[in-house]
Amino acid sequence: MFASENGLKGDPRLEAISAAIRVVPDFPKKGIMFQDITTLLLDHKAFKHTIDIFVDRYRDMQISVVAGVEARGFLFGPSIALAIGAKFIPLRKPGKLPGKVISESYELEYGHDRLEMHVGTVEPRERVIIIDDLVATGGTLSAAISLLGFFLFLSV
Ligand SMILES: O=P(O)(O)OC[C@H]1O[C@H](OP(=O)(O)OP(=O)(O)O)[C@H](O)[C@@H]1O
Numbered sequence: 001m002f003a004s005e006n007g008l009k010g011d012p013r014l015e016a017i018s019a020a021i022r023v024v025p026d027f028p029k030k031g032i033m034f035q036d037i038t039t040l041l042l043d044h045k046a047f048k049h050t051i052d053i054f055v056d057r058y059r060d061m062q063i064s065v066v067a068g069v070e071a072r073g074f075l076f077g078p079s080i081a082l083a084i085g086a087k088f089i090p091l092r093k094p095g096k097l098p099g100k101v102i103s104e105s106y107e108l109e110y111g112h113d114r115l116e117m118h119v120g121t122v123e124p125r126e127r128v129i130i131i132d133d134l135v136a137t138g139g140t141l142s143a144a145i146s147l148l149g150f151f152l153f154l155s156v
């Protein structure tokens, strides 16, 4: 979700959230400006604002599935799912899910990876949001969309 385009322009919560995210230059390699959300998790108010913004936006939109991308989507997705009355589906890195999975490979800013999802966890025409902490190249989000393969409301 690009906050400034979604009725949140000027919302003071955005400033608090932005201020709580530490930016680490050249991590994990030179040229990357790493957006470290672990500092946001230490700030109760900013963390709560983050969850509240998504809950306010999606609570009355008949969303029945929140899909969270490993690992950082797991930090935000379950709280949002509980608050809006949706189920939570983990989209995991390879080899972590014990059941039958579908998988999708993708390129990253610094490498490549694969996401997997248990089959049978989403029904056709369910309304889904995908939660992660950020988009860089968009490769992860594209893989998540491919896995879910339905009409989506996108949130990042
Ligand atoms: O838009 P993209 O270029 O795909 O990059 C964004 C993805 O990269 C990071 O995860 P990462 O793969 O580093 O895994 P982690 O959350 O397990 O650290 C981030 O949490 C997103 O999932």
Ligand SMILES: Nc1ncnc2[nH]cnc12
Pocket: 032, 033, 034, 035, 036, 109, 110, 134, 136
């Ligand atoms: N710039 C960045 N900050 C944090 N996580 C990332 N994952 C990919 N690019 C990233």
